[in-house]
Amino acid sequence: xxxxxxxxxxxxxxxxxxxxxxxxxxxxxxxxxxxxxxxxxxxxxxxxxxxxxxxxxxxxxxxxxxxxxxxxxxxxxxxxxxxxxxxxxxxxxxxxxxxxxxxxxxxxxxxxx
Amino acid sequence: xxxxxxxxxxxxxxxxxxxxxxxxxxxxxxxxxxxxxxxxxxxxxxxxxxxxxxxxxxxxxxxxxxxxxxxxxxxxxxxxxxxxxxxxxxxxxxxxxxxxxxxxxxxxxxxx
Numbered sequence: 716x717x718x719x720x721x722x723x724x725x726x727x728x729x730x731x732x733x734x735x736x737x738x739x740x741x742x743x744x745x746x747x748x749x750x751x752x753x754x755x756x757x758x759x760x761x762x763x764x765x766x767x768x769x770x771x772x773x774x775x776x777x778x779x780x781x782x783x784x785x786x787x788x789x790x791x792x793x794x795x796x797x798x799x800x801x802x803x804x805x806x807x808x809x810x811x812x813x814x815x816x817x818x819x820x821x822x823x824x825x826x827x828x
Numbered sequence: 829x830x831x832x833x834x835x836x837x838x839x840x841x842x843x844x845x846x847x848x849x850x851x852x853x854x855x856x857x858x859x860x861x862x863x864x865x866x867x868x869x870x871x872x873x874x875x876x877x878x879x880x881x882x883x884x885x886x887x888x889x890x891x892x893x894x895x896x897x898x899x900x901x902x903x904x905x906x907x908x909x910x911x912x913x914x915x916x917x918x919x920x921x922x923x924x925x926x927x928x929x930x931x932x933x934x935x936x937x938x939x940x
Binding site: 717719721723747749751756757758759760761764803805814815816818819820821 | 859868871873886933
C-alpha cells in the first residue's frame, strides 16, 4: 500500500464548476499537508500548506484536512480554464523545511470554457 | 519564495553515459532536495543535500548511481551515472524555506 493515494483522473469540468480533489494516506505521523499545482512541462508550484486538521481558504481554493479519516481535500470554486493542470498532494511528518515529502501521483484537471 | 533554476532543461543521452544536472537558487538555503518524477508515478525523493556534509540517500538510491555535490548554500549538482533507459525521467531540485518546499522547473532526461 502506498503511503499516499490519489486518483490520477483525468478530471474534466466546465468553467465555473466546483472541483473537488482528494488524497488519502496511511501514515498517522503526517502533520503537514500541501497541495501543489503543476502545469505541463513545469515544476510543481506550492498552492496551499496546512498544519494538522482543519480548513484553510485562499481565494477560490480551500484545503481541508481530516486526520481522523486520513483524508485531505482541495476545493476549487468558480474554476477557470487557467486552473487546468495536474494537482499533487504532498505530506510530511516533520516541521522546519519539511524534510522528505510524500506525494500522491497527481490528478490531471481540465477546465473547459 | 526562492527562485530556482536548473540546467539543462532537457537532454537526450546514450545509455552508459553520465549527465550532471545543476540547481541554482537565488538565496542561501540550508536544505536542498533532489526528486525524480517518472511517467505516471509520484514524485520520489532521491536524496537530501546539506552544505558541508554528505548527501543522505533514500532507500533504493545509492551514491554511486546518483552522486551529489553541495559546494555552497546556493548551488547543488546531481549526476545520473551509467544511464539506462529506466533512468528516463524528470529530475527536480527543491529547497526548504520557512516550513515550505519550492521546486525548480525540472530537467527532462531521455536515455536511448
